[in-house]
Every structure is written in C-alpha cells, then in structure tokens.
Amino acid sequence: MDMDMDELELLEANYQLHEDCTELEPPEPYPEEEDQHPTGSKSPPSTDHQQSTETQINGHKRLRPEDETAEAPGPSDEKRSRIEDEDWLRYSPPHQSDPVVEETSADLVEEKIVSRYASEIDGDFIPVTAPGLGDRVYAKISRVEMEERPQRLHGTGQSQSGGLISEPIDVLLQRLEQEAFTRALQASSRGQSDVILPETPVVHERLWVDKYAPNSFTELLSDEQTNREVLLWLKQWDSCVFGSEIRSTSDEVLSALKRHSSITQHQKLSESKFPRSNRGSRWNNEKIKHFNGMNHENTNSKSVQELSNNSRSTGPPEQKILLLCGPPGLGKTTLAHVAAKHCGYRVVEVNASDDRSSSTIGAKILDVVQMNSVSADSRPKCLVIDEIDGALGDGKGAVEVILKMVSADKKSDMEKENVNKEQTSGKASSKKGRKSASLLRPIICICNDLYAPSLRPLRQIAKVHVFVQPTVNRVVSRLKYICNKEGMKTSSIALTVLAEHTECDIRSCLNTLQFLNKKKEALNAWDIGSQVVGRKDMSRGVFDVWKEIFQKRKPKRQQRTNNSCGIISSEFDSLHSLISHRGDYDLIVDGLHENVLHLPYHDPVMQKTVKCLNSLGVSDLMNKYIMRTQHMSLYAYQPVIAIIVHRLVAQVQRPNIEWPKSYYRYRTMLMEKVDSLKSWYNTIPPSISRHFSIKSFVEDSISLLLHILSPPTLRLASLHLLSEKEKNDLAQLVSTMVSYSITHRRIKADPVTGNLGHQAADVSELSFDPPINGFVNFQGYRSGHHVLASTMKQMLAHEVEKQRILQASIGRSAQLTDGYNKENHASLRLETRRLQSGRVDHLGASAVNNGKSESMSNPSSGVLPNLGTGNTPVSTKLNSSGCMRKPSGGSSSFFDRFRKLGKGSQNTAEAVRKEATSERDSRPLVFKFNEGFTNAVKRPVRVREFLT
Amino acid sequence: MKAEGRIRIEKGKAAGRGRERVHDFPPLLPSEESKMLWVDKYRPKTLDQAMVHQDTAQNLKKLVAEQDCPHLLFYGPSGSGKKTLIIALIRQIFGPSADKVKVENRTWKVDAGSRTIDIELTTLSSTNHIELNPSDAGFQDRYIVQEIIKEMAKNRPIDTKGKKGYKILVLNEVDKLSREAQHSLRRTMEKYSAYCRLILCCNSSSKVTEAIRSRCLNVRINAPTDEQIVKALEFIGKKEGLQLPSGFAAHIAEKSNRSLRRAILSLETCHVQQYPFTSNQIIPSMDWEEYVSEIVSDIMKEQSPKRLYLVRQKLYELLVNCIPPEIILKRLLYELLKKLDAELKHEVCHWAAYYEHRMRLGQKAIFHLEAFVAKFMSIYKAFLIAAFG
Missing domain, CATH: 1.10.8.60 (Helicase, Ruva Protein; domain 3)
Incomplete structure (x- = not known):
C-alpha cells in the first residue's frame, strides 16, 4: 500500500504537471471547454463524479481513452485527449502495467535533476509548478529504453516526505473539490467571459462551432507560421511573468515546438489510442510537409531569441502588444486563447460586449497586468481584447489606455536604466517609485480591420500578425x-x-x-x-476594393458560362456588391482619382481618361447633391461609377495602389493658409484690412506686394551712406511694413523657403513674418522676386519694431486725449502728428550720424515747446483726477526729451561704427513705456550718463 | 419670438471661457496715410472723391440725401470698387464716426435643433454699422443668417444722437452663401427693415436668389475701363509727384486685367523697382498667372495620362495657395486659347464652360479642373493626329 501511495502521489505530481504544460482546467473557463463540461464545473455534485474519476485514476489506472466512449467525457478525459500531442503522455500505458518500474524510475529522477533553471538541464525537460507554493522547477525528461515506452518523465515537487508531493492525497483531493466548487461559483456568478452557459443538458444541442473548437495548440486550423509566432511572442514574456527562469525562453519554446512537431513520429501510436486523432492523420501529411520548414524556423528563431536574450537578459519582448487581425471566422480568438493557455496564462477576455470606456478598461488592464490573483488560480493573467476595432468611440478608449501604458513603460525603462547607471556610479537613488502603470503581462488585441482609423497608433507599437485564410x-x-x-x-x-x-x-x-x-x-x-x-x-478593406476595381479578374471560373454577357454581368454583380458593402464612396472615389492615372492602360487620344474623370466628376456632383438634399437613397448609384472606371481602365497586371493622400493634404494645407491669412488680417488696422479679402489678395495683390516689400533699389549699405531719396524710400518701406504689420522674423529654414532662393544653408533665416511669400511659392516654380539680403532684412525688422513702439505710444496718447478733451484733441493731434513727422525725420537723422543733427533737431525742438503747452492741461487734468494713465500723456514729451538729448552725444560714438547691426545697437534707446508705472522720478538726465 | 431664448451670446470676460477678441487699434492719424500702399492711400474716402464710378456715387449720394436708403446689392467683378463705394456710402450716411471701426472676433453659440454649435465670426463694426462675412462659416452659414444676423438686425441702434434711425449691416460675399442661408435672409430683410438696412456685396448676382435681388436695389459696379484706370493712375502720379511717360499708364492698365487694385499696385511696384519710369519698363506679373502659363506649356508639350498627373500636382499647388478654382480655369482657358488654332477655340471654350458649370455644382474642384485638362488633351491630340497623321 505504501507503494500504492507512492504511485498515487506520482500520479498527482503528473497531474500537476499537466496543468502546467497544457492548460488543463482554466479557472476562467474558456468558453468551449466550459460548455463541454457543464456538469463538471457547474455544481458541487458533479465534483463527486470528478472525484470519483480521480480516485479511479489514483486507485488503479489512468483513464484510458477507450473510456471516453464508455462514459460522458469528464474533465480529466478531456485533458488527456487534448494533450495527446505531448509526448509525455505516451508513457501512460505502462503506468498500470508496470508500476514498479515507474517507481524506480521516479527514484532515478529524484537523484538526477530537478533544477530551478532550465538551462542547467541538458536534454529535454519539462516545467513543473509545485501545487502549494507555486514554485516552478524544471524536471529532466529521461528516456529509458523499453519496449512500448519511448519516454518516461517524472516531475517532482519539493518533496519533503518520502513521496513526491508535499501534501497527502486527501488534502489534495479536498482542495480539488474546493477548487471545483469555487470555479463553479465563479462561473455562475461572474460570467466574465461571454459564455452563455448552456441550459440544455443535452450535449448534442450545442453549436458545432463551440463543440469542435480546437483546444490545444496543434488542433489549430490557422496558419502554422502565425501560430508559431504568436506562441513565440507569448513565450518571450516568460522571463518577465514567471520571473525565475530567466534564460529559459528560447529553450522552452524550442522544446514546446519540438514536442509539438515530434508528434508526427509517434502519430501512429496515439492514433491507435485516441479516437480523436483519426483526423490527426490527415493533418500529419501537412505537418510533415511543414516539418522541414519548421526546423529552419526554429533555428532561426532560436538564434534571434538568443541574441535578444543576450542583449537583454530579462523583461518582456520589444513589442508588448500583439495585434492579430484578419477576416472573421479564421480563428483569431481561438488562437489567442489556446496559445495563452498553452503558455500557462489565464485568459481574461474583454470584448465588444463589455464596457470599454477608457476608465473601465484602464482598471481592467491594471487588474490584469499588475495584480496576481489571490483566488484559487494563481496563474498569471493574459488579457485578450477582442474586436478592438469594433466599437469606435469606446474602442478608442482601450487603445488610448494601452498606448499610455506602453509609453509609460518605455519611460520607466529609461528611468530604470538611468537608475542603474546611477547606482553603478555610486548614487543609489530611491526614487524608483513606480507611479505609472506598466505592462507586466501580455496583451493580445484582436481586430478585423487592421486599417481601422482607431488602430492607427496601436499599429505602430504592436507586433502585428495578419491572418491569412x-x-x-x-x-x-x-x-x-x-x-x-x-x-x-x-x-x-x-x-x-x-x-x-x-x-x-x-x-x-x-x-x-x-x-x-x-x-x-x-x-x-x-x-x-x-x-x-x-x-x-x-466588407473588404478599401485597398482590396481599389484593387478589384483596377485589376481585371482572370477569366477562370467564368468558363462555365460561355457567353461573354454572363461574364460581364457576374463581374458587375461581384464588383457592385463589393463596393456597396464597403460603403464609404467618397474615399473610394478619391482613391480612384489618385490612382487612375498611374495605370498602364492604352489610351492614345485620352478618351478613356476623359471618360474616367467625367464619371468621377459625376460622382462628385452626385455626392454634393446627396449631401445637400439628404437623399441618401441616391447613394445606390455610386458603385456604378466605380464600375464604369473598372470597365475602362482595368488591367490584368497588379496595380500599385496608393492611399489618396493628396486631396487631404490639399484640404489641410488650404485651411492652414487661410488661417494664417485671417490671423494676419486681424493684426492689420481695420481701416486697411476691411478692403482685403483672401481671394483678391491672392489673386491681385500678393505678388506685387512682395515686389514692393523687397525693392531691388534698396542698397545694402550702412545708413549714413544712403542718399536722401534712398532714405526716404527706406522710411516709406518701413512704415508700409508697419501699417500692414509685416516684418521679418527669424524662422527655421525649411525646404519651402529654401525654394524661393534664400540661402538654404543658413540654419535660421529671416523671412516675412506672416509667411506671405509662401503664397507664390509654387512647387517647381521660380518666382522672379528680388530677395533682400539678410542683413537688410535684419535692419528692416529692427526699424519696424522701433516704429511700432513709437506708434503705440503716440496712439495711446492720442487716444487718451480723445476721450477727455474735445478742444484739446484737435490741437494735440496736430502736435502729435508734427511730433511724429519729426520722429520720422529722426529715424533718418539717426541713420546719418553727424552734421545733420543740428538741422534735424530744429523741427523737433520747434515741436517741443508747443508740445509742452499743448500737453500740460491734459496732464494736469489727469493728475487731478488721479488717473492711472497719467504718465502716458507725458510720455511722449519725456521720451522726446531723451531723444533730443541723445543726439549730440552720439556724434562721437557713431562715427566709429559702420556696420548696420552695430549701429543699431548704438542708436538712441528704444523706449518702451510701461503704462501704469508711476513712481518714476522726472528729472533731466543725459544719455551720456547712461553710456558711461 | 423664438429666437430670443435660443441665442446666447457669450461675452468673453463675463463668462470667463468664451473667446472674444477685440482688437483695439489706435485711430488712424492722417499722417499715417503716408505709410499705406497707394491702393489704400488713394482710396476715395467720400462719394464725392470717387474716381471711377462717379455717376453711381452721385446717385448713391442723392439716395442718402433723400433720407431713404433701401437695401442695396452691389455686384461686380473684384477690384472694381464695390467695397470702396460701400464704405464711402456709410461714411456719407453716418459721418466721420463711421471711420472708427473695431474688429471683433467672437464665438457665438447657436442652438441648432438638438445640439449647440459654436460659430466663430469676425465682425468689423462701428457704432452704426456692422460688417461681416457670413460665408466664413461654410456650411453653417444658415445659422449665422438665421440667428446672428437676425439678432443684430433686431437690435435698434442705441445711439440716439445719430440722425439716422437705422443701422447698416454689410454682408460680404453673399454669392457664396448657401441657398438655405439666402432663403432665411429674405425674411430678415423684410421684418427688420424699419431700423436696419442691409448692404450686400458679391461678385456675381446670378448666384444670389431672385427673392433677395428683388428686395434690393441692385447696383452694378463695372470693372473700370482702361481709360478710367489710366485716369486714376495719372491722378496718383500727380499726387505723388511722379512723371509718367506717355503710354506707361496705358501699359499698366492693359496688364491690369481691368482691376484698379492691381493697376495701382503695379504702379507702385514699378516705382519701387525703377523710378524714372521708362515707357517700356517691365511690369511685374502675377506669380500664379506665370505658373498657369507654365502648366499650359506642359499641357501643350505632351498629352498623356502621365502628363496629366503632373498637371494635377501643379493644379493642387495653385489650389493650396488659396487661388479659387474658377479663376484657375479661366486663366487656363485664356492661356490655352492664346496657343490654339482658330478652329479649336470654339470647342475648347465650350468644354471650359461645361466643366466650370460642373465645378460649381460639385465639391471637389480638382476633379473638374483635371477633367477639363484631360478633355483638352484629348481634343488637341485628336486634332494633332488628324492634322499631321
């Protein structure tokens, strides 16, 4: 009996082992599976049955596949059959026949290798998770040569007693029962996955789709390569998720794949035992075909894997999201579930039926990726977001959350690296606090349309797998x-x-x-x-639609209907249905327009092109009419237009189709330009801007304005070398620029401005501030505009700025008086005007350095006394009223005084400097007056005093 | 009054979140006129000063003098002086206070059935008049007319000092208004006519509905003739103290396409480029026109789908730079006709009209422009084959 107990424990261990490598009983039941065992997982009584089968196993033998026919398939049977491909199962027959040998071999294993790290084991091994503590170890698979026994495997937990498991069997059984109970509870109460628990007890009534859904990796019907890559990706998470086995990934994947493929060699064996596998033989053919390829792949993936392992010993794969896409019904969801289970994850599914607003999904993802469940099942979770493209508004929320997490993750990675560096340098910083959520568990997203707009950001960061039929x-x-x-x-x-x-x-x-x-x-x-x-x-992707339109089908199947009329009509039908299913005619037509001219159709006198464009035009007219009158039923005629185009230009060659970007580019750029013009208009005084309209400006004014603003007669010379006329011209130009609020500003040189003939070499160059020169900047066109030298522009910009400040202060003083004193108004205006003109002269005068200043100061000195008299009543009045704006009234005179005083002192200083820019610096101060700042002490100060 | 409850005008500062920008510009001092371009500098300020449309100006003046100003619809090509006349007219009515204008950028909230729409609108207003461009709102122009204009029209002018008991609403680019907006405009015109006059301004009266046209006094502003342009240029030359060689002004006028704006700008450009004018001085042309002629030479060189694709890119370039497609088509035709044999001209003109019509009916101008180019290519190529075998 002792031996029996040992045997039993061994079997228990094996049982655990099952759970690990092949997903036996997911607590979050996978729909099909749960459906399959309504009794097994639903009510406590059924656990009795389960228990009985378990005890049966324990008592004398494993359940043989033959039993399946005899009784209703219990969960354990299902397990067995599902893991038929795992070779360890192949040793099950000898179990009952020869327990003693088993026992000895168990000892053998015990003395051999149980390791924490897979890499320490050479040869085949199998991961084992101890039931209690969740520790994961690797057990070597030892092959003992015996007839009918190609392999034998023993896993051991952390054996403390003589047995292989740490706890006595009755405790385990109890736990099993408990587990089944909680699971049933969970299933009935929570219903997290979208399973409808079958009400009917008859198994026969279930949908075949569910009934025959693949449960193990090998049963998957989808493309082998995709399956493999998904599995590989999931396996890359192992180091991150399961932690302990850092280097195991590649080996483990390999072993999984090996096991997977090695089934072909043992097919006969399993075939004889499992009724299910009569289908397997058919698969085998293909598998054998694939086999060679697979081996190549394995080696490839291995090397890749090793590389990545070397570079980055721990952590999840580069792309933390897997995006599966493909048309419906090919088994994307099934693959995700099966693969996740295969790798030891518990699948948490979020699909379109759930609430997918960003807050809920965020909470859910957090729950999945960061928490470990404390409930019965402690396997890590894997999030499967199904139909992520489905709900546009809410689905976007999900995408956003994921994106945020990924980017946060990257950031934290960087931080970690930094931290590491710091630590190596000796500064141990403890700011490692993880504020943002990071992805610690794999997330698989599933969609039908890869090019759904909401998925665009996700597409860039995720590992994308496209399902093929x-x-x-x-x-x-x-x-x-x-x-x-x-x-x-x-x-x-x-x-x-x-x-x-x-x-x-x-x-x-x-x-x-x-x-x-x-x-x-x-x-x-x-x-x-x-x-x-x-x-x-x-509905097919819009690219497919375009392709169908532009590409002639090879007349293959239509041979049956011999008359050409039949072919045409069937072609018409198929295209029509294709296009109308797709909808989105606007986009389709845009695509046609974008691509039609690239097609190599034969068109000597352009008649086909004309017809094509005419029909596109008709579609445009129709579209506008529909939009205006809201006669949506007229949309029914839109597909016909595309069919016309198809009839005209379709070729047998595969067309090279581009996304219609140019129209949208045109739209956005037009908006941009219009906006820039409008905002410019807003800065021009309304008395001028009211005469502007965008149309007339672009049509009539812009080119000429540009000519006026950059006159070729303007010599590049320091100001004092200019003649009187040139100075006037310059002053005129500056004032024009001011009143049209145009200036030169430093902008980063981009290719657009470089086009105009500017020196593109300059990193930053001066350009018109409202970028009005962009309006004549056509692609491939060289305008004959004269371009000012950059020093010239610089000078102009400076002058403009100065003039603006001047004007602002004058304007303010004028405005101020305007409100208060009607009588004063006229006179002051006159004053300010004269002042202004004096100032304009100053502008010229400052440019000229010496000699002139006497003559120039005459008019301004003439102004000054007048100004004083004109101004005093205002300012006194203001003073008495205690108005805040007081100084602005006086500012002009105050300022002017400075100006005048500065004149004399400059003579010596300016004679030295020649360069326009340096001269600018030495010119009398540009005075910017801050309104409302009143505690200035007014006293005569000479600029000389400032300069020393 | 349904509208009363429905419209909420968000006052920027009060609400705290509304966007209202009022640009405060200092009033333009007389001296500052010297800083303007000649176009703006010599713009007639009053109806008396009008240089080109003196008779119209006098009629308008009489109209105002009789204290009876009906709704007005000004129409005519761009650059002919509609806006100038309108402003002079307003000044005639309200006196110099009409010159004090401010620009206001305001967001209006309009209830449109189930939802609220934010419409941003720039207005230019003095105490007695408001100027706005309702077609800025695009397809939402209906709401502007129905709600905002109505709201503006409803309010009596507060300024009782003004002699006139009405205010004026200037609507620009009425021809771009959608049909619905125009329909909603006509009731407003009648209902509030007691204290609000509308001055509509557009390029083509054909796109203004019959109903509106019949409610307005239609004033056609012709493009100035070459003689008028020459006269205006000479006037400016005299004022600026320039010496215009004989024939120079005529030369500019000829190149100006009967647009006074362009003519004056050209004059100033010439002045900037080379002052002592010579009669054969080069008058700078518009860049986009040059570009169109480049396109035309492209078209004439080769007729194939490939070339058409190249032309498409260039057309896009023009469109991106805000040049209206109708003008492009017109210019294209003009340039093409220059290079064509007489026997083709008629046909090409026909097709240009055909495609322009379609362009107006449709949305995507590029389709129709391109279709016209394709059609031309087809015709021209057939012609070449027929002629040269």
Missing part, C-alpha cells in the same frame, strides 16, 4: 471530420464549394452544416448559393 484542403478535411463525427453525410466536393463560398470562414461553414444537419438535408454542391448560406456579407 487557411487552405481549402485543411478546412475541408476538418469539416469532413466533424461531419463524420456528427454522422452527417457530405461529399468533399460539396464541402469544398462551401468552404470557397464562405472564403474559408470555418465558423460560417460549421454553422451552415449544423443547420443543414438539423434540417436533415444533405449539402448540395451545386446550389450552395441558393441554399441556406447567403454569400458572406463581408
């Missing part, structure tokens, strides 16, 4: 197997037609078959179209 053969063989199982009579021809008709959508095929089976009808190959299955109402 499985071959018809695979689908048909699977369908046939299912039909056989269900006892439905079909022919492979009919199934082939069905598969082609649904474009290899397995789900649709199965549903159809089940429906037919219910009706007791046979599948008829010839009228599948008219039979139950409607053509799949599927």
Whole structure:
C-alpha cells in the first residue's frame, strides 16, 4: 500500500504537471471547454463524479481513452485527449502495467535533476509548478529504453516526505473539490467571459462551432507560421511573468515546438489510442510537409531569441502588444486563447460586449497586468481584447489606455536604466517609485480591420500578425471530420464549394452544416448559393476594393458560362456588391482619382481618361447633391461609377495602389493658409484690412506686394551712406511694413523657403513674418522676386519694431486725449502728428550720424515747446483726477526729451561704427513705456550718463 | 419670438471661457496715410472723391440725401470698387464716426435643433454699422443668417444722437452663401427693415436668389475701363509727384486685367523697382498667372495620362495657395486659347464652360479642373493626329 501511495502521489505530481504544460482546467473557463463540461464545473455534485474519476485514476489506472466512449467525457478525459500531442503522455500505458518500474524510475529522477533553471538541464525537460507554493522547477525528461515506452518523465515537487508531493492525497483531493466548487461559483456568478452557459443538458444541442473548437495548440486550423509566432511572442514574456527562469525562453519554446512537431513520429501510436486523432492523420501529411520548414524556423528563431536574450537578459519582448487581425471566422480568438493557455496564462477576455470606456478598461488592464490573483488560480493573467476595432468611440478608449501604458513603460525603462547607471556610479537613488502603470503581462488585441482609423497608433507599437485564410484542403478535411463525427453525410466536393463560398470562414461553414444537419438535408454542391448560406456579407478593406476595381479578374471560373454577357454581368454583380458593402464612396472615389492615372492602360487620344474623370466628376456632383438634399437613397448609384472606371481602365497586371493622400493634404494645407491669412488680417488696422479679402489678395495683390516689400533699389549699405531719396524710400518701406504689420522674423529654414532662393544653408533665416511669400511659392516654380539680403532684412525688422513702439505710444496718447478733451484733441493731434513727422525725420537723422543733427533737431525742438503747452492741461487734468494713465500723456514729451538729448552725444560714438547691426545697437534707446508705472522720478538726465 | 431664448451670446470676460477678441487699434492719424500702399492711400474716402464710378456715387449720394436708403446689392467683378463705394456710402450716411471701426472676433453659440454649435465670426463694426462675412462659416452659414444676423438686425441702434434711425449691416460675399442661408435672409430683410438696412456685396448676382435681388436695389459696379484706370493712375502720379511717360499708364492698365487694385499696385511696384519710369519698363506679373502659363506649356508639350498627373500636382499647388478654382480655369482657358488654332477655340471654350458649370455644382474642384485638362488633351491630340497623321 505504501507503494500504492507512492504511485498515487506520482500520479498527482503528473497531474500537476499537466496543468502546467497544457492548460488543463482554466479557472476562467474558456468558453468551449466550459460548455463541454457543464456538469463538471457547474455544481458541487458533479465534483463527486470528478472525484470519483480521480480516485479511479489514483486507485488503479489512468483513464484510458477507450473510456471516453464508455462514459460522458469528464474533465480529466478531456485533458488527456487534448494533450495527446505531448509526448509525455505516451508513457501512460505502462503506468498500470508496470508500476514498479515507474517507481524506480521516479527514484532515478529524484537523484538526477530537478533544477530551478532550465538551462542547467541538458536534454529535454519539462516545467513543473509545485501545487502549494507555486514554485516552478524544471524536471529532466529521461528516456529509458523499453519496449512500448519511448519516454518516461517524472516531475517532482519539493518533496519533503518520502513521496513526491508535499501534501497527502486527501488534502489534495479536498482542495480539488474546493477548487471545483469555487470555479463553479465563479462561473455562475461572474460570467466574465461571454459564455452563455448552456441550459440544455443535452450535449448534442450545442453549436458545432463551440463543440469542435480546437483546444490545444496543434488542433489549430490557422496558419502554422502565425501560430508559431504568436506562441513565440507569448513565450518571450516568460522571463518577465514567471520571473525565475530567466534564460529559459528560447529553450522552452524550442522544446514546446519540438514536442509539438515530434508528434508526427509517434502519430501512429496515439492514433491507435485516441479516437480523436483519426483526423490527426490527415493533418500529419501537412505537418510533415511543414516539418522541414519548421526546423529552419526554429533555428532561426532560436538564434534571434538568443541574441535578444543576450542583449537583454530579462523583461518582456520589444513589442508588448500583439495585434492579430484578419477576416472573421479564421480563428483569431481561438488562437489567442489556446496559445495563452498553452503558455500557462489565464485568459481574461474583454470584448465588444463589455464596457470599454477608457476608465473601465484602464482598471481592467491594471487588474490584469499588475495584480496576481489571490483566488484559487494563481496563474498569471493574459488579457485578450477582442474586436478592438469594433466599437469606435469606446474602442478608442482601450487603445488610448494601452498606448499610455506602453509609453509609460518605455519611460520607466529609461528611468530604470538611468537608475542603474546611477547606482553603478555610486548614487543609489530611491526614487524608483513606480507611479505609472506598466505592462507586466501580455496583451493580445484582436481586430478585423487592421486599417481601422482607431488602430492607427496601436499599429505602430504592436507586433502585428495578419491572418491569412487557411487552405481549402485543411478546412475541408476538418469539416469532413466533424461531419463524420456528427454522422452527417457530405461529399468533399460539396464541402469544398462551401468552404470557397464562405472564403474559408470555418465558423460560417460549421454553422451552415449544423443547420443543414438539423434540417436533415444533405449539402448540395451545386446550389450552395441558393441554399441556406447567403454569400458572406463581408466588407473588404478599401485597398482590396481599389484593387478589384483596377485589376481585371482572370477569366477562370467564368468558363462555365460561355457567353461573354454572363461574364460581364457576374463581374458587375461581384464588383457592385463589393463596393456597396464597403460603403464609404467618397474615399473610394478619391482613391480612384489618385490612382487612375498611374495605370498602364492604352489610351492614345485620352478618351478613356476623359471618360474616367467625367464619371468621377459625376460622382462628385452626385455626392454634393446627396449631401445637400439628404437623399441618401441616391447613394445606390455610386458603385456604378466605380464600375464604369473598372470597365475602362482595368488591367490584368497588379496595380500599385496608393492611399489618396493628396486631396487631404490639399484640404489641410488650404485651411492652414487661410488661417494664417485671417490671423494676419486681424493684426492689420481695420481701416486697411476691411478692403482685403483672401481671394483678391491672392489673386491681385500678393505678388506685387512682395515686389514692393523687397525693392531691388534698396542698397545694402550702412545708413549714413544712403542718399536722401534712398532714405526716404527706406522710411516709406518701413512704415508700409508697419501699417500692414509685416516684418521679418527669424524662422527655421525649411525646404519651402529654401525654394524661393534664400540661402538654404543658413540654419535660421529671416523671412516675412506672416509667411506671405509662401503664397507664390509654387512647387517647381521660380518666382522672379528680388530677395533682400539678410542683413537688410535684419535692419528692416529692427526699424519696424522701433516704429511700432513709437506708434503705440503716440496712439495711446492720442487716444487718451480723445476721450477727455474735445478742444484739446484737435490741437494735440496736430502736435502729435508734427511730433511724429519729426520722429520720422529722426529715424533718418539717426541713420546719418553727424552734421545733420543740428538741422534735424530744429523741427523737433520747434515741436517741443508747443508740445509742452499743448500737453500740460491734459496732464494736469489727469493728475487731478488721479488717473492711472497719467504718465502716458507725458510720455511722449519725456521720451522726446531723451531723444533730443541723445543726439549730440552720439556724434562721437557713431562715427566709429559702420556696420548696420552695430549701429543699431548704438542708436538712441528704444523706449518702451510701461503704462501704469508711476513712481518714476522726472528729472533731466543725459544719455551720456547712461553710456558711461 | 423664438429666437430670443435660443441665442446666447457669450461675452468673453463675463463668462470667463468664451473667446472674444477685440482688437483695439489706435485711430488712424492722417499722417499715417503716408505709410499705406497707394491702393489704400488713394482710396476715395467720400462719394464725392470717387474716381471711377462717379455717376453711381452721385446717385448713391442723392439716395442718402433723400433720407431713404433701401437695401442695396452691389455686384461686380473684384477690384472694381464695390467695397470702396460701400464704405464711402456709410461714411456719407453716418459721418466721420463711421471711420472708427473695431474688429471683433467672437464665438457665438447657436442652438441648432438638438445640439449647440459654436460659430466663430469676425465682425468689423462701428457704432452704426456692422460688417461681416457670413460665408466664413461654410456650411453653417444658415445659422449665422438665421440667428446672428437676425439678432443684430433686431437690435435698434442705441445711439440716439445719430440722425439716422437705422443701422447698416454689410454682408460680404453673399454669392457664396448657401441657398438655405439666402432663403432665411429674405425674411430678415423684410421684418427688420424699419431700423436696419442691409448692404450686400458679391461678385456675381446670378448666384444670389431672385427673392433677395428683388428686395434690393441692385447696383452694378463695372470693372473700370482702361481709360478710367489710366485716369486714376495719372491722378496718383500727380499726387505723388511722379512723371509718367506717355503710354506707361496705358501699359499698366492693359496688364491690369481691368482691376484698379492691381493697376495701382503695379504702379507702385514699378516705382519701387525703377523710378524714372521708362515707357517700356517691365511690369511685374502675377506669380500664379506665370505658373498657369507654365502648366499650359506642359499641357501643350505632351498629352498623356502621365502628363496629366503632373498637371494635377501643379493644379493642387495653385489650389493650396488659396487661388479659387474658377479663376484657375479661366486663366487656363485664356492661356490655352492664346496657343490654339482658330478652329479649336470654339470647342475648347465650350468644354471650359461645361466643366466650370460642373465645378460649381460639385465639391471637389480638382476633379473638374483635371477633367477639363484631360478633355483638352484629348481634343488637341485628336486634332494633332488628324492634322499631321
């Protein structure tokens, strides 16, 4: 009995081992599976049954596959059958026949290797998680040569007693019961996954789709390569998720793949034992075909993996999100679930039926990626976000949350690196506090349309896998197997037609078959179209639509209908349905417009082109009419236009299709330009800007304005060398620029301005501030505009700035008086005007250095006394009223005094300097008066005093 | 009054979050006129000063003098002086206070059925008149007319000092208004006519509905003739103290496409470029016109889908730079006709009209522009093949 106990414990250990490597009983039940065991997971009584089978196992033997036929498939049976591909199972027969040997071998293993790290084991190994503590160890798989026993494997937990498991069996059994109970509770109460618990006890009633959904990795019908890459990606998380085995990933993946592929060699064996695998033989053919390729792949992936392992010993893969996309019914969701389970994750699914606003999804993701559940099942969770493209508004929320987490993650990675560096340098900083959520668990997103606008950001950061249709053969063989199982009579021809008709959508095929089976009808190959299955109402990607329009189908299948009329009409029908299913005519037409001219159609006198463009024009007219009158029913005529284009230009060659960017680019750029013009108008005094309109400006004014603003007669010389006339011209130019609020400003040189003939070498160069020169800057066109030298521009900019300040202060004083004193108003205005003119002269005068100043100061000195008299009443009045604006009234005189005083002192200083820029610096101060600042002490000060 | 409850004008500072920008510009001092371009400097300030449309100006003056100003619809090509006349008219009515204008950028909240729409609108107003461009709102112009203009029209002028008991609403670019907006405009015109006059301004009266036209006094402003332009240029030359060689002004007028604005700007440009004028001085042309002629030579060189694609890129370039597609088409035709044989001209003109019509009916101007180019290519190529085999 002692031995029996040992045996039993060994089996228990094996049982645990099952759980680890092949997802036996997910606590978050995978829909199909749960459906399959309604009794097993639903109510406590059923656990009795389960327990009995367990005890049966423990008592004398493992459940043999033959038993499956005898009794309703219990969970353990299901496990067995699912892991048929794992080779460890192959040693199960000897178990009952030869327990003693098993025992000895168990000892053998014990003395051999159980290691924390897979890398320390050479040869095959298998991961084992101890039931209690969740520790994960690796057990070597030892091969003992025996007849009918190719392999044997033993896993040990942390054996403390003589047995292989730490706890006695009755405790385990109790726990098992407990687990089943909680699971049932969970399933019934929470219903996290979108499973509808079957009400009917009859298994037969279930959807075939669910019933025959693949449960293990090898059963997947989808493309091998995709499957593998998904699995590989998931495995890359191991080091991050499971922590301890850092280097295990590649090896583990390899071993998984090896196990996976090695099934082919042992196929016969398992075939004889498992009724399910009669389908497997058919698969085998393909697998063998794949096999060589797979090996290559493995080595490749191994090297890649090793590389990445070397570079970055720990952490999740580069791309933390996996995005699976493909048309519906190919098994994306199934793959995600199966792969996640295969790698030891608990799948948490969020799909379109759940609330997907960003807050809830954020909480959910946090829950998944950062928490470890304390409930019965402690496996890490893997989030599967299904139909992420489905709900636009809410789905976006999900995408945003994910993006945020990924970017936060990257940041924290960087930080960590920094921290590491700091630590190495000796500064141990403790600011490692993780504020932002980071991704610690894999997230798999599933979508149908990869190019959905909401997915655009996600596409860039995620690892994208596009599902391709499985071959018809695979689908048909699977369908046939299912039909056989269900006892439905079909022919492979009919199934082939069905598969082609649904474009290899397995789900649709199965549903159809089940429906037919219910009706007791046979599948008829010839009228599948008219039979139950409607053509799949599927919208294809817009690129596909364009391709269909531009590419002539090779007349392959149409041979049956010999008359060309039939071909045309069928082509018409298919295109029509394709386009109308897609909708979005505007985009389609834009795409046609963008690409039609690139097609290599033969068109000697452009007639086809004209017709094409005419029909595009018609579609545009129609579109506008529909929008205006809201006669949406007229949209029905839009597809016809595309078909016209198809008839005209379609070629057999594969077209090179581009996304219609130019129209949208045009739209956005136009908006930009209009906005810039408008904001410019807003800065021009209304008395001028009211005469502007965008149209007239662009049509009539811009070129000439540019000419005026950069006159070729303006010599590049220091100001004092200019003649009187030139100075006047300059002053005129500056004042024009001021009143039209144009200036030169430093901007970063971009290719657009470089086009105009500016020196593109300059990193920053002066350009018009409202970028009005951009309006004549056509692509591939060289305008004959004279471009000022940059020093000239600099000078102009400075003058403009100065003039503006001057004007502002004058304007303020004028405005001030305006409100208060009508009588004063006129006179003061006159004053300020004269003052102004004096100042303009000053501008010229300051440019000239000496000699002139006497003559120049005359008018201004003439102004000054006048100003004083004119101003005093105002300022006194202001003083008495205690107004804040007091100084602004006096500011002009105050300022002017400075100005005048400065004149004399400059003579010596300015004689030295020649350069325009340096001269600018030495010119009398530009005085910016801050209104409301009143505690200035007024006393005469000489500029000389400032300069020393 | 349904509208009363429906419109909420957000006063920027009071509400705290509304965007209202009032640009305060200092009043333009007389001296500052010297800083303006000649176009603006010599713009007639009063109806008496009008240089080109003296008769119209006199009629308008009489109209105002009789204290009876109906709704007015000014129409005519751009650069002919509509806006100048309107401003002079307003000044005639309200006196110099009409010169004190401010620009206001305000966001209006309009209830449109189930939702509220924010419409940003720039207005230019003095105490007695408001100027706005309702077609700025694009397809939402209906709300501007229905709500905002109505609201403006409803309010009596507060300024009782003014002699006139009405205020004036100037609407620019009425022809760009959608049909719905125009329809909603006509009731406003009648209902509030007691204290509000509308002055509408547009390029083509054909795009203003019959109903509106019949409610207005239509004033056609022709493009100035070459003689008038020459006269205006000479006037400016005299004022600026310039010496215009004989024939020079005529030369400019000829190149100006009968747009006074362009003519005066050209004169100033010439002055800037080379002052003592010579009669054969080069008058700078508009860049976009040069570009169009480049396109035309492209078209004439080769007729193929590839070339058409190249032309498309260039057309896009023009469109991006805010040049209206109608003008592009017109110019394109003009340039093409210059290079064509007489027998093709008629046909090409026909197709240009055809495609311009479609362009107005449709939305995406590029389709129709391109279709015209394609059509031309097709015609021209067929012609070449027929002629040269």
